[in-house]
Amino acid sequence: MDFINKLKAIWDKNNSLLCVGLDPDMPNLPEHLKDGEAPYFNFNKAIIDATAELVCAYKPNSAFYEARGAAGIQELQLTCAYIHENYPDIPVILDFKRGDIGNTNSQYAAFAFDYLGADAVTVQPWQGGEAVQVFLDRKDKGIMILDRTSNTGSGEFQDLLVNDRKLYLQVAQNVRDNWNKNGNCLLVVGATFPQEMAEIRELVGDDMIFLVPGMGAQGGDTGATVKAGLNLAGTGLVINSSRSIIFASSGEDFAEAARQKALGFREEINKYRGQKA
Numbered sequence: 001m002d003f004i005n006k007l008k009a010i011w012d013k014n015n016s017l018l019c020v021g022l023d024p025d026m027p028n029l030p031e032h033l034k035d036g037e038a039p040y041f042n043f044n045k046a047i048i049d050a051t052a053e054l055v056c057a058y059k060p061n062s063a064f065y066e067a068r069g070a071a072g073i074q075e076l077q078l079t080c081a082y083i084h085e086n087y088p089d090i091p092v093i094l095d096f097k098r099g100d101i102g103n104t105n106s107q108y109a110a111f112a113f114d115y116l117g118a119d120a121v122t123v124q125p126w127q128g129g130e131a132v133q134v135f136l137d138r139k140d141k142g143i144m145i146l147d148r149t150s151n152t153g154s155g156e157f158q159d160l161l162v163n164d165r166k167l168y169l170q171v172a173q174n175v176r177d178n179w180n181k182n183g184n185c186l187l188v189v190g191a192t193f194p195q196e197m198a199e200i201r202e203l204v205g206d207d208m209i210f211l212v213p214g215m216g217a218q219g220g221d222t223g224a225t226v227k228a229g230l231n232l233a234g235t236g237l238v239i240n241s242s243r244s245i246i247f248a249s250s251g252e253d254f255a256e257a258a259r260q261k262a263l264g265f266r267e268e269i270n271k272y273r274g275q276k277a
Helices: 003-014 039-054 062-066 070-086 102-115 129-136 167-179 194-204 222-229 254-275
Strands: 018-022 057-060 093-098 120-123 142-148 185-189 209-212 237-241
Touching: 003 142, 018 039, 018 254, 039 070, 039 254, 057 062, 057 070, 062 070, 062 093, 093 102, 093 142, 102 120, 102 129, 120 129, 129 142, 129 167, 142 167, 142 194, 167 185, 167 194, 185 194, 194 209, 194 222, 209 222, 222 237, 222 254, 237 254
Parallel strands: 018 057, 018 237, 057 093, 093 120, 120 142, 142 185, 185 209, 209 237
Antiparallel strands: none
């Protein structure tokens, strides 16, 4: 099953638009895991087992694993494999925001899709469609293009006017009109900018799905996000939360604490889905 249909199926099965970011960070890990073998994988495994019925996706950010060198990359691969083997209906989004000329991007794509088995990836658009084509050609995978990102300084370039339109709108239109030939493109649109999200939704229509970072620790507002980005089917969003869920507790109860946070967040999202006019 391709990524888009896999995502739509899990939206329905788990009644969830919640994505949990698997971004382990050694100082924040429970003490009893820090000195063990494969601490990141064991941490992730417990989080996954506790939350699998509550999510529509998992999103490991490769930076946290790369920082640990070969051991971290191995734990990232183990994490992706564990999800595919035990929860095959839940897609894995690799957050690595890569972008380079085509022959380099082909190596990034091979790492993400062939080695790790990711169902979707985040990429940056700044070198144009020719460079990102090697990702777009993976028809069964989700290609999530950075558009209006959640960081406070994103407007430095993304708000610049190009042909009397802000750059993030130009990117969204270009993805809609020129890059989405295989129907596998998504946009990364931060929860911290709900007004801009509403503009992008109006521009690209109901079929385009948004990956939404910026919830939880970054301060995105759940109600504003859902109302701005939801499509007419009551879906169209993959709303990510990482730190506020996975680090809900630093004790041995960390997995249960993560479950309770994820459950509350899913229910909060669904409350606003029901209020969408």
